[in-house]
Amino acid sequence: MSNYAKYECLTVEVADKVATVTLNRPQARNAINQKLIRELRTIWDDLADDHAVNAVVLTGAGDFFSVGGDVKAMSERPGGDVLEEGEVHDPMISRRGVTRQLELDKPIIAAINGDAIGLAATHALLCDITVMAEDARIGDTHVSRVGLVAGDGGTVIWPLLVGINKAKEFLIRGTLLKGNEAERIGLVNHVAPRAEVLAKARAIAVELANGPTWAIRWTKLSINQIVKERVNMLLEASMALEQVTFETADHKEATMSFKEKRKPRFGQA
Secondary structure, eight states: OOOGGGOSSEEEEEETTEEEEEEOOGGGTTOBOHHHHHHHHHHHHHHHHOTTOSEEEEEESTTOSBOOBOHHHHHTSTTSOOOOTTOOOOTHHHHHHHHHHHHOOSOEEEEEOSOEETHHHHHHHTSSEEEEETTOEEEOOHHHHHOOOOTTTHHHHHHHHHOHHHHHHHHHHTOOEEHHHHHHTTSSSEEEOGGGHHHHHHHHHHHHHTSOHHHHHHHHHHHHHHHHHHHHHHHHHHHHHHHHHTTSHHHHHHHHHHHHTSOOOOSOO
16 A cells, blocks of 8 residues: 555545545645645656546535645745745646546546646546536636636647637636536536545446456556557647746736735736
């Protein structure tokens, strides 16, 4: 069994051959900081090595799946993401988090128990099956909220799920979709009342954990080759463009307006 106690921003519980991985920063609505980005890189390898696990559920603590990137942290360092002491910002960590999630052969079920925004929406949508609360919202607000390119996976997975033109509109406008609408357009697989989301996701995970192991795993990996091809085509370029937009006046205005609790005024420079 892997050593899950080392994680600070994730909790992992294993039962019935299912690992329930919980984004665990409830005081920050499970916002994704640098430490959580790193943990979302390594958790998939630990799950791959855990022979007690045949399926995974990914969810969030409290009332949120995750509000995405930690904008409060960004506002404390104008022009870029906040770094902890001794860290160097490496966008490739996010890339490895995406690719390692796709390469995990065990099925991953997303239990979207509350709002899933930005990078959190990407990780949820990269799961193999998604169960979303009817009243939760999902979307990518990189552009509309923080003046950044949706570079850490949104440009990969959204077009695959809803088509190119819908994806462009949703990403550029930062549209937040409720669960029922997300299911209607094929963005997520299932919706349920909020109180039932985790149980429904776990039921699917238990079913798959007790199914034909290698047929399930290799079918998943075969289909994920399509997603990985899109990753190889787009992700590095979109992440590079995202890094450029960290230095723009629009991003600085976005972080400042968040700090000052007002609507951003984009396009001023």
